[in-house]
Amino acid sequence: MGRRALRQVDPRIDLSPYLHLAQQLPAAWDSGFFFDQSAPLEIEVGSGKGLFISTEPAARPDRNFLGIEIAAGYAKYAAARIARRGLHNARMISGDAAPIFRERLPSSSIAAVHIYFPDPWWKKRHRKRRIMRPDFLQQIDRVLQPAGRLHFWTDVQEYFEESMQTIAESVRWHGPFPVPIRQPSHDLDYRTHFERRMRLHSHLVYRAEFQKS
Template structure:
């Protein structure tokens, strides 16, 4: 289902502290340097409307949360949400998360990577565009610190199985553990807006957490 056009953030909000442009970042990019306080950094691939970044950064002030969103309107909407809540430990980058992870992040720089409801690319000829591929997951393993965690949620069972197989093929992750979703206590008590819509429609969600092992990743950072 195509996304609805995003709302525009309040024009009175200053987004400069929360909205970053991928092309304006250092290369390589140490994500810890994007925040005013040094803390473990967690990355969300594809942040959409920013619900996860907003709630996670409020719940975990001892961690920094960085999102990457390709759609400019959604990146601005997310930045507006973070600016409105004055989230000092959250930032959104407008740009291609695949390029960021594979080519710009140094080794072992993240405590966690979150991938929630990625585009399943339904047509067989488009499957190569799926973000949760073995080549991408090799780089997720590269940028995760030892014992860091990859979180994967999707409403597409086939994609979930393919992603778990791809993660296993890298040899970098422990066996996936099922993540449990709690009972919502308010209207936005969900990991993402997509999870909210899916669960309210009574549809299943597949969830897993995969711990990074201590072995070295077999791939170097890609350089242009």
């Protein structure tokens, strides 16, 4: 399923508090660089148009949320969505999540990682680009606090099954725990835009949650 062109972000919105470029992050990781409040930190990898990163933080103001999005236009779009809501506890990083996990995030520092509908990289020779690969899962394991959680959803059954296998082989987590399916109460009452699209097209969504020991 292709992606539609993004609407332009209103140039009058000041994105500076909400959007940070990966290459301009401070050398030493400091949550205070992003947030005024000290709170457990949750990270979303691949925020896309930013539905999750602009709704979940509004519902859970006592937690901080950081979205990392590699496509600059989407990172900006998601940041604008956060800015319009004036959220104090949600920020975007424009950049690649892999080096940020590998080189920036301290061990045992993150309360939860969210990965929703990661790019499936259909062609066999491109599979190694998938984010649910052993080295990245080991980084998630390293940065999660004890009892920290990974939330992983996809519409691609083969990717889901392969990921369950890779998780079983790469890390020692509890799970997968089943995730209940909620009925939406309005048109944007979905976890992400991709969940919305899949459900409106009656595609199955595979959901799993894991907990670090």
